Amino acid sequence: MQTHKSLPSHTTQWATLMSRSHKPSKISAVAAPVRPALKHQNKIHSMPPEKIEIFKSLDGWATDQILPLLKPIDQCWQPASFLPDPALPFSEFTDQVCELRERTASLPDEYFVVLVGDMITEDALPTYQTMINTLDGVRDETGASQSAWAKWTRAWTAEENRHGDLLRTYLYLSGRVDMLMVERTVQHLISSGMVSINLFILVLNF
Numbered sequence: 001m002q003t004h005k006s007l008p009s010h011t012t013q014w015a016t017l018m019s020r021s022h023k024p025s026k027i028s029a030v031a032a033p034v035r036p037a038l039k040h041q042n043k044i045h046s047m048p049p050e051k052i053e054i055f056k057s058l059d060g061w062a063t064d065q066i067l068p069l070l071k072p073i074d075q076c077w078q079p080a081s082f083l084p085d086p087a088l089p090f091s092e093f094t095d096q097v098c099e100l101r102e103r104t105a106s107l108p109d110e111y112f113v114v115l116v117g118d119m120i121t122e123d124a125l126p127t128y129q130t131m132i133n134t135l136d137g138v139r140d141e142t143g144a145s146q147s148a149w150a151k152w153t154r155a156w157t158a159e160e161n162r163h164g165d166l167l168r169t170y171l172y173l174s175g176r177v178d179m180l181m182v183e184r185t186v187q188h189l190i191s192s193g194m195v196s197i198n199l200f201i202l203v204l205n206f
């Protein structure tokens, strides 16, 4: 199963490679090796028809009880709130960038291994949304379905998307990570896809 399990091994590779360098500012992350494409697997239904009906019958309940838990978007933090402000005059913006780089210059390599691992995990959100939409009873049938489950999936994806955006920009500005290699890894990860229906069944208690 080509799933999250691949991430720790990538992270271990980075940790090993980065540990060879004792120069804090040296870029030392490398792209993960290309893995063979996933073998096609037959569609596995996540639940029997009677359970699908239960989830569909709970749509009204989810609309009333679950969707109100979503924080309105204009009350959510956004990545720009934590990053140098490009709308400032150029010198002030570059001062903020310099401050960020000074703060990150002394951070241990291990911090960046973790942050890169987090960023890559977040950047595979298209894969996670795809996986959720393979699940019977809760999938987004149209891409803009008004079912409570579909609304929740889209809102969760949108919320999570901020995390990767923040990490990506922070790492980019730090100059401590080889972004080209990281971005290639993300492209490999998303293009490879993932088969983890059992994981989602476990996580979501379906």
Ligand SMILES: [Fe+2]
Residues within 6 Å of the ligand: 122, 160, 163, 164
């Ligand atoms: Fe996240």
